[in-house]
Structure formats: structure tokens, C-alpha cells
Amino acid sequence: MRLGPVDAIPLGEGRAFAVDGEQVAVFRLRDGTLRATQARCPHAGGPLADGQLDPRSIVCPLHARAFSFADGSCAEGGKITVHAVREEGGAIVLES
Numbered sequence: 001m002r003l004g005p006v007d008a009i010p011l012g013e014g015r016a017f018a019v020d021g022e023q024v025a026v027f028r029l030r031d032g033t034l035r036a037t038q039a040r041c042p043h044a045g046g047p048l049a050d051g052q053l054d055p056r057s058i059v060c061p062l063h064a065r066a067f068s069f070a071d072g073s074c075a076e077g078g079k080i081t082v083h084a085v086r087e088e089g090g091a092i093v094l095e096s
């Protein structure tokens with residue numbers, strides 16, 4: 001599913017998109033690659049798209065829990081869904 005132009009997300013930031021009635025957060029790493037996760041933090045519903053990201057994880061803006069982009073795990077407990085996402089012709093393509 002195409003979510004729009006990749007340029008809609010500044011490098012190093014995330015944005016939330018509505019996908020089939022759910023919110024998905026898509027992140028554009030500083031190297032230009034994309035990551036995607038569920039948008040709501042499982043701890044208390046924080047907006048993960050507004051968190052700080054690094055190449056390996058997203059840090060929730062509310063209470064700073066860090067979730068792995070690789071498997072959604074968090075050292076402090078809880079887990080998020082990680083979606084497959086890629087860029088194709090300048091568009092964000094969510095694969096699953």
C-alpha cells in the first residue's frame with residue numbers, strides 16, 4: 001500500500017498515517033531508509049511518530065521507552081508491531 005511521497009517525512013523524523021483504520025508510524029532514518037511500526041506506544045499510548053529515533057530504535061516521547069526497529073522489543077517491557085516498509089519511486093510503500 002502506498003502511503004504518499006517519502007519527502008513528506010523529513011530525514012530523522014517520523015509521521016503517522018492512517019492505514020485500514022489503524023495508525024502506523026513511518027520513520028525516515030538519516031540515511032534515508034524507512035522503518036514502520038504501530039503508532040501508539042503500548043505503555044500509555046504515546047505518539048511514537050513524535051519520538052526520537054536512531055538507526056536501531058524509536059524512543060517514545062512520553063516516558064522514553066525505547067523500542068527496537070528490528071523486532072519491536074523494549075528492554076523495559078512491552079512490544080510493538082513492526083511493519084515492512086520500503087521506498088519505491090519516491091513513494092512510501094507499506095508491505096505488511
Ligand code: FES
Nearest residue numbers: 041044046060063
Ligand atoms: S507512553 Fe510510551 S513510554 Fe509511556
